[in-house]
Amino acid sequence: MSDNQNLLAEQRRALILDEVRRRGGVRVNELTRRLSVSDMTVRRDLDALARQGMVEKVHGGAVPVSEPSSHEPGFEAKSALETSAKEEIAVAAAGLVAPGGTVALAGGTTVFALAQQLLDVPDLTVVTNSVRVAEVFYTAQRAAAAVARPRVGAATVVLTGGVRTPSDTLVGPVADAAIRSLHVDVLFLGVHGISVEAGLSTPNLAEAETNRHFVRSARKVAVLADHTKWGIRAFSSFAALADVDVLVTDGGLTAELRAEVSQAVPELVVAGDEEGADGTASPGRANPADTAAG
Known part of the structure; x- marks a missing residue:
């Protein structure tokens, strides 16, 4: 992830989403260090992504949106x-x-x-x-x-x-x-x-x-x-x-x-x-x- 403090919110959220998908989950404290932003900023980003249905918030971070383990796409x-x-x-x-x-x-x-x-x-x-x-x-x-x-x-x-x-x-x-x-x-x-x-x-x-x-x-x-x-x-x-x-x-x-x-x-x-x-x-x-x- 980039350390640029001037990242736009959309760019930050895209980076967060990519990290969630690649790693299967992220923690708030990790994101604050990697993005060089405040804890509050990361939590707002996670809230926004959760409202869009892109991630699922958990204690201390976020994970990919879960679907039923028996769901089989065509x-x-x-x-x-x-x-x-x-x-x-x-x-x-x-x-x-x-x-x-x-x-x-x-x-x-x-x-x-x-x-x-x-x-x-x-x-x-x-x-x-x-x-x-x-x-x-x-x-x-x-x-x-x-x-x-x-x-x-x-x-x-x-x-x-x-x-x-x-x-x-x-x-x-x-x-x-x-x-x-x-x-x-x-x-x-x-x-x-x-x-x-x-x-x-x-x-x-x-x-x-x-x-x-x-x-x-x-x-x-x-x-x-x-x-x-x-x-x-x-x-x-x-x-x-x-x-x-x-x-x-x-x-x-x-x-x-x-x-x-x-x-x-x-x-x-x-x-x-x-x-x-x-x-x-x-x-x-x-x-x-x-x-x-x-």
Whole structure:
């Protein structure tokens, strides 16, 4: 945050709101130091943000506005959020996929963005329970067929079947049975929420169970989550951070959180970063030793 004492109220409040979203909460005494303003000024700013429904005031500070842990937004609503971060994460995650491999792509808009990055990876086998992800590959194959140019090495897509959720993900006993019978090299998984305490979580109980089967089926688990997912605890947890091999996130994740994540996850990939956690040039990937340095 800036130390400029002459910040306009609107600028201060925008900075406060950004800090609340990034960190999952702020304290009044921290804000007074960072903004170089009085305690009263910070409290007025928090009051204004609370009246606008942007934050929820708590004793000594503010936290993001809470919604029911079982609330599940639809695919279109989620698609409009953090679009640039999702694209960066998708590009970085695509680097984890080798030609000829078998990958699982679970539901979610960030995994959907990854699917579009994998169209030119030859000879993939893609297992998915996402209607939207399957459509990405089917549409590309139909377009190639329409101009009589079959895609050489086009992906083989295995769609699990199941009951469709608001996020266009297939879940339930049919999906679970299909996934239990398969083994994949890498699972790419989106999440509704992620935290040290609750691990990976989703508002949908059936989706949580299907995701558990996905995690068990994979040799390597890669989670794709932008920084706004951090600190959110949805209704049902389906995996601990210790179950994750790679976390791919964006540059909005603070240095403190990167260090915290590195204690639990073997590999942290920060999409779009030009510097590694140790301060040296990096393509966006930090190993645990580097990341722990902050």
